[in-house]
Each structure stands twice: as structure tokens, then as C-alpha cells.
Amino acid sequence: MVGAIPAQGTNGAASGGIMEMMCLKKSTKPARSSFSALCGARRKKIKMLFPYEEFVKFFQCEAFDLSPRGLLNIGNSCYANAVLQCLTCTKPLSIYLLRQSHSRACYGKDWCLMCELEQHVMLLRESGGPLSSSRILSHIRSINCQMGDGSQEDAHEFLRLLVASMQSICLERLGGEHKVDPRLQETTFIQHTFGGRLRSKVKCLRCFHESERYENIMDLTLEIYGWVESLEDALTQFTTPEDLDGENMYRCGRCAGYVRARKQLCIDEAPNILTIVLKRFQ
Structure with a gap:
């Protein structure tokens, strides 16, 4: 069972009680009112792969014009459908995909997960019947040979596969994760969205x-x-x-x-x- 909730420090959705249960100290990520000052004082000194101020614009964007669409079960694909529905309802990610920022600069000759997700989200701007995840599942075996063959899989493993693959795509132009400084890897769009520290x-x-x-x-x-x-x-x-x-x-x-x-x-x-x-x- 998978869900996504905005964290405290971004829109204040998390209650103080939950924050206390998590032993969570005050978030180091900026709230709306304090972001501009923080950006000017500290963030400008930090090299980032994706500008944090751009991410905050996506996070705060009020216009989110997507139509709810179902997903067809194409044979034991319910685990993938559940994850895709969660990801497409994640506002900053969907806005990023709708802007097609990646596909405009994508140099991949073969199938690209990020480009495929962009096409999937673009279809959500249109009304109509349920969509199919067949293209994603048919190509996902190129990333993980144990998934996408029609077998029932674990939704959490599929989620981790998609998020990790999107993170890897963000680092491809710089030579991949083995060549990028670990601190710099924490400044991709995917890290800004889902990344935290335990x-x-x-x-x-x-x-x-x-x-x-x-x-x-x-x-x-x-x-x-x-x-x-x-x-x-x-x-x-x-x-x-x-x-x-x-x-x-x-x-x-x-x-x-x-x-x-x-x-x-x-x-x-x-x-x-x-x-x-x-x-x-x-």
C-alpha cells in the first residue's frame, strides 16, 4: 500500500503530533514565506543540477489541470497501475512531466522511461476512457528483467524501480551516478521531490x-x-x-x-x- 503526503516545511500539511512521533526536527527545507530569503542567502552558493527555486514553483503551482483516468488491468498489472496513479497525482512531478523539460533535451536513442511518463501524463489532459500501462510494462524489462513479464509483482519494488530509474536518468548527462559527486546527486529534480534523510x-x-x-x-x-x-x-x-x-x-x-x-x-x-x-x- 503506497501513498504520498506533503511534508512539513513545504505546505504545513503534516501535523505537529505526527512530526513529534517521527522524532522530526524542524525541516531544513524552506516554507513558502521563507524560501526567497533562504535562496538569496544560502542556496545561490550551492551548485544544483535542478534549481531548487524552480522546484518550489512546481510545488506551489495552483493550476493542476489533469483529468482522472483509470488504468486497464492488462494481466496482473494492478501493482503497476496503483503506483502510476500515485505518481501522476504527485503535483510537482506531474507538472515537471507536463512541461516536457526532459524530452526536449533527451539524447537517448532507445526507449526512455521519463519520456514515456511525459506522454502518459499528457494524455491525462484529455477526457476519455481508461489508459493502458502496456508500453511502460513492455519496456520495463530493459531496466529490470524480473518485471513486466505478466507476473504479479510487489508495488513497492515497482515504485522504487521507477524512482531510482528517474534519478539515474537525471544523472545520465554527467556520466551517471558513479561519476557525479554524491552531494550533487541530491540536487536533481527527483531528489528535491522524494529525497529525505534518515x-x-x-x-x-x-x-x-x-x-x-x-x-x-x-x-x-x-x-x-x-x-x-x-x-x-x-x-x-x-x-x-x-x-x-x-x-x-x-x-x-x-x-x-x-x-x-x-x-x-x-x-x-x-x-x-x-x-x-x-x-x-x-
């Missing part, structure tokens, strides 16, 4: 030394088994401290051995579009 903090219960590790994320997976009955419950469970003990002890560098420890996950920086995946199994 913080993992582990505290040794013997010497009380704390270590932190940061990880870039494009979505947040929340488990909904057991006592979880709401999104708030799932967020609470995700950020609840976990004791590392027994066979799961933590190796502390300061203590030079395996010790009991406490681990906690937090959202260090929320994405502008927070995609939450609900995991129904352990």
Missing part, C-alpha cells in the same frame, strides 16, 4: 557513547502488524527505541566488544513529498 542513533549502555549514521531515503516503510491500528501508531513504532541485546548485541568501538545498546531511528530531514509504504508482513 538518522540512526545507537547508544552503548556500557560506556554511553553515542554514534549516528545517516542514510538518504526516497520512501519510508512502516510495519502495520501487531498493535498498530493507525498511521500514527506505525510512526510511533518506527521511532520507538530498540534494545540491542542477546544475539543482536552491538559492537562498540570504544568498549572493543559486543555490548548491550539502544538504537533509535528518526527522520532527520523529511522529503518534500513523503512516500509511506505500509508493510503488512514481518
